[in-house]
Amino acid sequence: MGRPPCCDKMGVKKGPWTPEEDIMLVSFVQEHGPGNWRTVPTHTGLRRCSKSCRLRWTNYLRPGIKRGSFTDQEEKMIIQLQALLGNKWANIASYLPERTDNDIKNYWNTHLKKKLKKLEASDLYSNDGHCLSSLNSTSRGQWERTLQADINTAKQALKNACSLDKSSPISEYSTVTDVKPINIGCYPHKKEGKCLLLLTHQVLKTLPNYSNNGPEVIPQIIPNIQRLRPVLNCLVTTIIMPWPNIRLHLSHLNRQIQINILQAATPEATGKFHGESRKWMMMKSPCQ
DNA sequence: AAAAAGATCAACCGCTGCTGA
DNA sequence: TTCAGCAGCGGTTGATCTTTT
Numbered sequence: 627m628g629r630p631p632c633c634d635k636m637g638v639k640k641g642p643w644t645p646e647e648d649i650m651l652v653s654f655v656q657e658h659g660p661g662n663w664r665t666v667p668t669h670t671g672l673r674r675c676s677k678s679c680r681l682r683w684t685n686y687l688r689p690g691i692k693r694g695s696f697t698d699q700e701e702k703m704i705i706q707l708q709a710l711l712g713n714k715w716a717n718i719a720s721y722l723p724e725r726t727d728n729d730i731k732n733y734w735n736t737h738l739k740k741k742l743k744k745l746e747a748s749d750l751y752s753n754d755g756h757c758l759s760s761l762n763s764t765s766r767g768q769w770e771r772t773l774q775a776d777i778n779t780a781k782q783a784l785k786n787a788c789s790l791d792k793s794s795p796i797s798e799y800s801t802v803t804d805v806k807p808i809n810i811g812c813y814p815h816k817k818e819g820k821c822l823l824l825l826t827h828q829v830l831k832t833l834p835n836y837s838n839n840g841p842e843v844i845p846q847i848i849p850n851i852q853r854l855r856p857v858l859n860c861l862v863t864t865i866i867m868p869w870p871n872i873r874l875h876l877s878h879l880n881r882q883i884q885i886n887i888l889q890a891a892t893p894e895a896t897g898k899f900h901g902e903s904r905k906w907m908m909m910k911s912p913c914q
Numbered sequence: 915a916a917a918a919a920g921a922t923c924a925a926c927c928g929c930t931g932c933t934g935a
Numbered sequence: 936t937t938c939a940g941c942a943g944c945g946g947t948t949g950a951t952c953t954t955t956t
Contacts, residue, residue: 642924642950664941680942681925716944731945732923921953926946933941 639673643682647672651679652687660688685728692724696733704730705738 643651650670658669660683663676672679685691696704700722707718715727715734722730 640926661942676941677943678925684943685924713945727944728924735946736922917956919953919955922951924948924950926948928944928946930944931942933939935938935940 637673638675638678640678643674643686647674648682648687651682655683655687660684685726688726690724691726696725696737700725701738704734705742708734708738 650672651666654666654670658665663680666672666676666679667674674682703721704718707721711717713731713734715731719725719727719730
């Protein structure tokens with residue numbers, strides 16, 4: 627049968643946390659690491675439910691959280707990601723590792739939603755000197771259209787890439803011969819990382835011997851990579867590039883296809899990624 | 915100066931998918 | 936296989952702070 631209840635509902639404290647409670651929680655995490663929240667109240671004596679402890683840690687006490695106002699860069703990223711992903715705040719937060727999903731959600735609800743609404747209501751897009759209207763001096767209308775085009779391209783490309791036809795005929799690029807399989811350093815964003823890895827994996831799976839070391843003669847990869855390119859380009863230009871710690875390079879059509887996802891982010895995220903990536907991809911880079 | 919209105923954000927609620935017994 | 940707890944997520948609330956009247 628099921629597990630014992632995580633906490634006794636009677637006597638559980640609610641409301642704002644006191645500094646003393648914070649210290650108790652931080653001490654616990656320092657000693658046992660984050661996770662196993664169920665045991666926090668019994669270990670620490672905190673009269674809080676495990677859920678509340680987890681929330682307090684992830685949204686407030688966790689190291690590396692940036693507080694204070696959002697920069698124009700962050701604001702721009704949130705708007706773009708929200709347009710691309712919808713209200714997937716945890717997903718969006720993974721691109722802004724110093725911000726929590728709760729912060730981003732609050733910022734969207736209290737600032738950005740209103741701002742966008744205001745701009746939409748106005749026939750003439752205003753020049754108030756702030757983020758939306760100062761996107762490299764292009765008009766907001768122009769920017770919106772570009773973004774929409776990017777989103778549509780990415781969606782279509784993703785759709786195409788996900789329905790790869792392994793028996794597709796060899797294209798006119800079939801003379802391109804060298805394929806270097808993926809060299810993954812680290813990619814800390816769990817979900818998008820997984821998505822990207824799967825996507826790439828799907829393409830590479832079409833190779834007869836992609837796990838072999840060294841270049842291979844695999845003409846079939848080319849049509850697939852061609853289909854995948856807009857997705858990756860979109861990710862590079864609209865999502866990954868604005869974050870300085872992540873670099874994704876996709877070079878192709880020059881006798882070589884190479885995708886590099888380079889190290890970044892926090893040690894915990896790195897560790898998390900290693901676990902995830904092992905599960906999803908047992909891929910060996912020929913460079914290693 | 916004080917009351918009202920608006921803004922902010924930490925914390926809670928309820929739902930969902932996953933997992934362990 | 937079933938069932939209940941856990942973890943995580945997005946939506947919402949309400950206390951507190953700030954601005955406006």
